[in-house]
Amino acid sequence: MGRYIIKRLxxxxxxxxxxxxxxxxxxxxxxxxxxTIILGSNASAEQLKQKNAELGLDKGYVQRLADYMGNLILKxxxxxSYMNNRSVSGDIMERFPRTLTIAFFSILIAIVxxxxxxxxxxxxxxxxxxxxxxxxxxxxxxxxxxxxALMLVLLFALKLALLPAMGIGDGLRSYILPCIACSFGGxxxxxxxxxSSMLEVIRADYIVTARAKGQVERVxxxxxxLRNALIPxxxxxxxxxxxxxxxxxxxxxxxxxxxxxxYMVTAINSRDYPAIQGAxxxxxxxxxxxxxxxxxxxxxxxxxxxxxYQKSKRRIxxxx
Amino acid sequence: MNEALDSKRExxxxxxxxxxxxxxxxxxxxxxxxxxxxAVNGVSFDLKRGQTLGLVGETGAGKTTIAKSILRILxxxxxxxxxxxxxxxxxxxxxxxxxxxxxxxxxxxxMVFQDPMTALNPVLTIGEQIEEVYKLxxxxxxxxxxxxxxxxLEMVGIPSERYNEYPHQFSGGMKQRIVIAMALSCNPxxxxxxxxxxALDVTIQAQILDMIxxxxxxxxxxxxxxxxxxxxxxxxxxxxAIVYAGEIIEKGSKEEIFxxxxxxxTVGLFNSLPSLNSEETRLKPIPGMPPDASDLPEGCHFHPxxxxxxxxxxxxxxxxxxxxxxxxxxxxxxxDMEARQCRIS
Numbered sequence: 001m002g003r004y005i006i007k008r009l010x011x012x013x014x015x016x017x018x019x020x021x022x023x024x025x026x027x028x029x030x031x032x033x034x035x036t037i038i039l040g041s042n043a044s045a046e047q048l049k050q051k052n053a054e055l056g057l058d059k060g061y062v063q064r065l066a067d068y069m070g071n072l073i074l075k076x077x078x079x080x081s082y083m084n085n086r087s088v089s090g091d092i093m094e095r096f097p098r099t100l101t102i103a104f105f106s107i108l109i110a111i112v113x114x115x116x117x118x119x120x121x122x123x124x125x126x127x128x129x130x131x132x133x134x135x136x137x138x139x140x141x142x143x144x145x146x147x148x149a150l151m152l153v154l155l156f157a158l159k160l161a162l163l164p165a166m167g168i169g170d171g172l173r174s175y176i177l178p179c180i181a182c183s184f185g186g187x188x189x190x191x192x193x194x195x196s197s198m199l200e201v202i203r204a205d206y207i208v209t210a211r212a213k214g215q216v217e218r219v220x221x222x223x224x225x226l227r228n229a230l231i232p233x234x235x236x237x238x239x240x241x242x243x244x245x246x247x248x249x250x251x252x253x254x255x256x257x258x259x260x261x262x263y264m265v266t267a268i269n270s271r272d273y274p275a276i277q278g279a280x281x282x283x284x285x286x287x288x289x290x291x292x293x294x295x296x297x298x299x300x301x302x303x304x305x306x307x308x309y310q311k312s313k314r315r316i317x318x319x320x
Numbered sequence: 321m322n323e324a325l326d327s328k329r330e331x332x333x334x335x336x337x338x339x340x341x342x343x344x345x346x347x348x349x350x351x352x353x354x355x356x357x358x359a360v361n362g363v364s365f366d367l368k369r370g371q372t373l374g375l376v377g378e379t380g381a382g383k384t385t386i387a388k389s390i391l392r393i394l395x396x397x398x399x400x401x402x403x404x405x406x407x408x409x410x411x412x413x414x415x416x417x418x419x420x421x422x423x424x425x426x427x428x429x430x431m432v433f434q435d436p437m438t439a440l441n442p443v444l445t446i447g448e449q450i451e452e453v454y455k456l457x458x459x460x461x462x463x464x465x466x467x468x469x470x471x472x473l474e475m476v477g478i479p480s481e482r483y484n485e486y487p488h489q490f491s492g493g494m495k496q497r498i499v500i501a502m503a504l505s506c507n508p509x510x511x512x513x514x515x516x517x518x519a520l521d522v523t524i525q526a527q528i529l530d531m532i533x534x535x536x537x538x539x540x541x542x543x544x545x546x547x548x549x550x551x552x553x554x555x556x557x558x559x560x561a562i563v564y565a566g567e568i569i570e571k572g573s574k575e576e577i578f579x580x581x582x583x584x585x586t587v588g589l590f591n592s593l594p595s596l597n598s599e600e601t602r603l604k605p606i607p608g609m610p611p612d613a614s615d616l617p618e619g620c621h622f623h624p625x626x627x628x629x630x631x632x633x634x635x636x637x638x639x640x641x642x643x644x645x646x647x648x649x650x651x652x653x654x655x656d657m658e659a660r661q662c663r664i665s
Contacts, residue, residue, distance in 0.1 A: 126397070203395065205438040211393045212433075213453050213502070214425035217418075227443045302443055303486040 001299070004309045005292070012288040017069075019284040020277070024068060027273050028061055034082050034271040055082060068277070078281070079274035081267070088278035091263065096282075098168060099259040102251065103244035105179040110186035111237055115226075117187075118194025118233075122202060123221060133191060140188025149181040149254040166256040178255045182248050186240045193236045197229035204228070230301050234294060242290035246283050340542045341367040341390070341510060346404035348385050348566075350613075351397065357613045359385045361566040362404070367510070367559075372536065372543040374553040374574070376589070377563035378610050383546045384434070386563070387512040389414075390544075391425055408510070427457040430503040431512040432532075435519045436496035440487040446473075446498050447483040453505045472501040476531060493524035497531070504535055511536065511543045517552065529555060550593060554578065562586050565611050565621035568640075572647035582649045582657045584626045620651065628653050 035051035036043065043051075052058045056067065071077045078088040121133035156177060157165035163177055164170045201207065202225055210224045211217075247261020260279060267275035299306040348360035360382045367373050375383045388394045389401050392413065406413040408429065413421065433439040441449060447469055454465040470480035476497040478490075487495060496516060503511060513532060517525035533556050536543055545556055553560055553574065561571035562583065570583040581587045588606035608625035611617055617624055623633040632652045640648045643655065651657060 205433055205435060206441040208388075208393050208395075209431075209433060209439050209499070209502075210441065210452075212391055212425055212431045214422045214427060214456050215452060216422060219452075224441050224444070228441070303445075304442060304488050307486075307488070 001306075001309060005296070008292045008295070012285060012292075015288055016281055016285050020069065020072065020281050021065070023277050023280045024065055025061075027276060028064070030271070032271045034273065037270050038082060072281075078278035081275045082272045083267075083270055083275070088274050089282075091275070092260070092278060092282050095258055095260050095263050098257055099245060099247050099252075099261065101172075101175050102178050102182055102248055102257070102259065103241055105175065106182035106244065106248075107186055107237060107241040109179060109183035110190050110240075113183075114187040114190030115194050115233065117191040119198055119221065119226065121191070121195040122198035125199060130195075133195070137188040137191040137195075140184045140191070143184060145181060145185065145248075145250045146254055148184055149177070149251055152177045152181050153254070166254075168257055174255075174257075178248075178251050178257060181254075182244065182251045186237065186244075189236055189240065190233060193233050194229065197232050198225060201225045201229040227301060231298060234297050234301065238290060238294040238297065242287050245286050245290065338369045339366050340369045340409065341544075342405075342407040343386075343390070344405040344407070346386065346389060346406065347402045348382070348389050348394065348399060349402055350399050355614045358616060359399070359566050359613055360389065361616075363563075363566070363568055364404075365561055365568060365571065367542050367544065369509070369542055370540045371558045372545055372556055374557035374560045375544060375546045375563055376548060376550065376553055376560060378548060380610055380613070381563045382566040382613075383563050384514050385566075387431065387514050387544060387546055390512060391429055391431060392421055393425070393431075423457070426453050426503075426508070427506045428508055429510045429512065430506070430508040431514065432496075432499050432503045432516045434515040436492055436499050437519065439499050440495055442487055445484050445486055446490070450498070450502045450505055453502060457506045468505065469501075472505050473498070475535070476501045493520055493528065496520060496524075496528055500528070500532065500535075504539070504541075507539050507541075509542060511541050512546070513543060514546045515548070516545075518547070518549070525552075532556070550589065562589070565616055566613065567621065567650065569622065569650045570648065572644070576644065576647040580644065580647065582643055582647070582654055583622075583651045584628050584653075584657065585622050587657070628657070 033048075033052075034055060034057065035048045039047055039051055049058075056064065059067070068079070071079060076089075078092075080086065081088055081091060117133045117136060121130040124130050153165045156163045164174045165177075166174075168174045202221075204225075206228075207220060207225055210220045215224070245260075247259050247264055249261035249265060251257070252259040252261045260283075264276070264279050266272075267279065295305075295309075299309055343366075344364045346360055346363045347358075350357040350359055363382075363386055365373065375386065377383050385394065385399070388399075390406050390408075390413065392401070394401070401414055404414065408424070413424065416424070440446065447466070450469045450472065451462070451465045454460040454468055460468065466483070469483060473480045473483065478494060478497055478501070482489075487498075490498065496519075500516070511532075516532065517528050520528060529552060532543075535541075536556075543556075545552065547553060557574050559571065560574050560577040561568045562577070562585065563569070564585050570577065570581070570586050577586065578590075581590050585606065591604050592606060594603055606625060611621055611624070617634075619635045620626070620629070620633045620638045623629040626633065630653070638650050638652055640650050641654055643649050649657075
């Protein structure tokens with residue numbers, strides 16, 4: 001197992017390098033001139049040329065790529081942002097914890113509410129509990145994130161004055177509304193996925209076996225059925241967690257939270273190449289780690305998957 | 321209370337004292353997209369302590385449904401037990417509260433399922449799965465349960481070191497042994513064996529049957545053996561009931577049924593067995609298909625396929641008649657059929 005994890009961690013290196021080359025190339029071909037954006041449209045040709053030289057944008061593609069990769073690999077340096085001249089990696093590390101907080105708590109809310117909702121729906125298939133749970137899920141997917149966010153602000157911040165409406169000045173309290181707003185979509189998907197997955201498992205022979213043993217229904221559902229139904233739910237939950245780590249743009253915008261999503265979009269709009277590239281590389285690494293986490297959860301949930309990882313370890317051992 | 325006791329006594333005396341299970345007029349329906357499928361239509365039988373009853377019939381005849389309704393583990397919806405009684409040691413299981421059923425399942429009555437590949441939970445070790453039975457019914461702690469499980473596993477021929485392994489690490493035959501070990505772990509009074517060997521290859525079949533038979537003898541269990549394999553019946557059963565379209569159409573002792581099969585369907589079943597002695601190159605199947613349970617034929621459900629069907633067979637309910645001592649048959653021509661049998665033999 002440990003060997004498998006190390007192998008997967010090492011695999012992240014070529015992935016990140018590939019992503020670097022790709023994003024660099026895409027940015028190279030993207031129209032738009034950083035110098036014009038920085039200096040404004042009134043700047044003279046001379047000034048623009050000077051700015052371009054200063055940013056190193058007057059060199060050819062190969063030269064620039066080589067410089068960038070060189071800095072990245074040798075100095076672990078993502079460069080400086082064109083806009084504020086601050087270190088890109090510093091900016092990202094400052095913003096990432098905020099995005100992580102939102103992603104983590106909203107997925108937690110989605111799991112804690114979505115899974116029991118899905119189970120209740122499946123166990124009471126076609127009964128009123130099922131209809132209610134599925135109605136909640138339907139609302140969850142249909143309500144646009146910004147609208148939910150605004151409604152929450154109206155109610156909890158303006159009407160009840162319980163929570164801050166925006167910003168991050170209030171510590172964790174400032175994250176409550178963004179997390180709730182962000183959790184709706186995931187909650188709905190997780191509830192629906194749990195329901196359909198449980199419906200399949202509940203009909204399985206081993207569930208009948210468990211009942212035939214005299215096992216109480218609660219244990220049959222939570223111990224025997226749920227774990228078997230969990231794999232697709234894990235896929236859903238972890239994937240949306242990974243996506244949220246890339247920044248929840250709408251939520252960050254509505255609540256004025258300086259997270260990764262807003263950072264990315266600002267950087268793209270101002271053709272801030274180092275910032276865009278840095279953020280994308282960072283996200284590719286984070287996403288790879290999240291996918292590894294997903295595979296480890298699979299192994300934890302399902303011993304058959306675990307034994308596959310161990311088999312691959314044994315094969316490596318045999319080859320030696 | 322007294323009434324209940326009285327009725328228990330009554331049942332006991334009526335059934336000759338050692339009747340363990342008595343099923344009366346059991347009726348089960350499945351509802352699927354508005355259609356009602358009558359899977360079991362008024363099945364009645366008795367089972368004495370220590371005896372084995374074989375339920376024989378084609379796929380879809382309702383054998384498994386009968387067994388599952390005894391334990392009340394049919395999926396509801398779509399299945400529903402709509403009538404009848406299942407008296408186990410005098411107690412009507414169909415009226416028992418679910419909590420009581422939990423005490424009976426696995427402890428007094430347990431079941432071995434058809435497909436060992438899917439009968440075990442893939443995410444729990446076999447040890448955990450057997451341990452549940454001991455924890456539920458004998459309130460054993462982990463240590464004590466582990467000892468008993470090791471014993472049980474050794475008894476069915478699985479090395480007890482494999483206690484902590486998962487179902488996917490075992491072969492089909494081994495899984496079925498594990499299922500059997502699980503079913504027998506609390507020495508149940510009644511074992512429902514639902515085609516325990518159908519999914520296994522022939523050599524393993526023989527081993528498993530031998531093992532079940534041996535364990536049954538050791539523990540003086542009663543057993544209901546569900547199968548469509550007449551060879552299996554010949555080997556392990558005392559009594560045989562032939563099931564067709566959710567009804568028992570013929571029942572009696574194994575010897576009676578094998579020596580004097582009377583119902584045309586039963587005769588057809590025996591004729592369809594290939595004989596090693598004859599020169600026949602083709603099998604002799606029963607013509608036609610089993611009836612659609614959502615639209616059963618009027619009268620005798622077998623009449624559309626029956627060579628001897630007459631006008632009488634096409635309407636009304638055909639009753640069971642005793643044609644020889646202890647040998648019952650649901651056929652209006654039973655007497656003629658029997659005469660024919662005698663002529664043949």
